[in-house]
Amino acid sequence: MNGEAHVSTAEAPSKARLRLWLRLLKASRAIEAELRDRMRREFNSTLPRFDVMAALERNEQGLKMSELSGVLKVSNGNVTGIVDRLAEDGLVARVAVTGDRRASRVCLTDRGRATFATQAAAHEGWVDELFAQVPAGRAGEVAALIDGLTRPANREDER
Amino acid sequence: MNGEAHVSTAEAPSKARLRLWLRLLKASRAIEAELRDRMRREFNSTLPRFDVMAALERNEQGLKMSELSGVLKVSNGNVTGIVDRLAEDGLVARVAVTGDRRASRVCLTDRGRATFATQAAAHEGWVDELFAQVPAGRAGEVAALIDGLTRPANREDER
DNA sequence: TATATATATTTTATACTTGAAGCATATCGG
DNA sequence: CCGATATGCTTCAAGTATAAAATATATATA
DSSP, rough: SSOOOHHHOOOOOOHHHHHHHHHHHHHHHHHHHHHHHHHHHSOOOOHHHHHHHHHHTOTTEEEHHHHHHHHTOHHHHHHHHHHHHHHHTTTTEEOOOOOOOOOEEEEEHHHHHHHHHHHHHHHHHHHHHHHTTSSSHHHHHHHHHHHHHHGGGGGGGOO | OSSSSHHHHHHHHHHHHHHHHHHHHHHHHHHHHHHHHHHHHHHHHOHHHHHHHHHHOOOTEEEHHHHHOOOOOOOHHHHHHHHHHHHTTSSSHHHHTTTOOOOEEEEEEEHHHHHHHHHHHHHHHHHHHTTTTHHHHHHHHHHHHHHHHHGGGGGGGGG
């Protein structure tokens, strides 16, 4: 007995899914805000810069601009600006691609690699701290569950 | 037998948590990108505009700028710009607060309420579609699980 | 009441982000 | 070889985002 009319007090399924989405969004924004803040305070840097360096670190031989935007799923123009600023700081370098004068390969410099190593270690520690509630042994299953939430939404996403 | 040296192949717990975070981030970004895209194509609008209108819809009497930025957890300056643009479009209005000439209360206009109603219905449908994989009956428990992931990270977040 | 301090908001500088337009270079079909 | 088309990247306009400074008003305190 809940005081509602008795025609149909059942909530539409879409409401429950909407709440789920709002929780997911809220959680990831809160974590991201915390990481952004720490990245700024500790390293005077940003998450987008970190993301670009992380992608480059995973590819010893560097990545072309278009590969970078593909991997990070951001627009081409976006990557141009971030790489410009990282290059100004001497953390990455654009090297010519032999055989295609349109393209350039972006690589971490030695300094970029060293900088990234420091930041990545700190970043991993922050995440570990922020997710301390999750037993390490269960992190995998939770990750799989989250992955399953959106599978059909980004089918073109698989690799 | 996994071919690794036998000194210690166990992975640090922080790696599993890092992967969990990357999945969470990837999932929410994919959903958000899809919603942003639809919001732009169907309504020539944006998620931040929608978020502001949603907050105002939930508060019949409107919200002050600072309340708005508090609820949405974005900076004051950010809200100023979004409200400016919504006001230009006649969807919200700043009304003076009697007794405090510094503050203004932002309210949805009739047109804003109508516009929001249309967009909110579509938005709920999109989310329902994107999360179709999640049985409606389980959405609640999944939401609670996600919520639990970050509780200690945003303890000041509770309401 | 005068001054200090706090609050509400806007402004500014800088960076991130997108979608679309623009350029240069490659590649393909004839 | 040459025009059409595709590809790689940058530029541009507009919007979003932050932190910090500036402005205006309120409130408290001496």
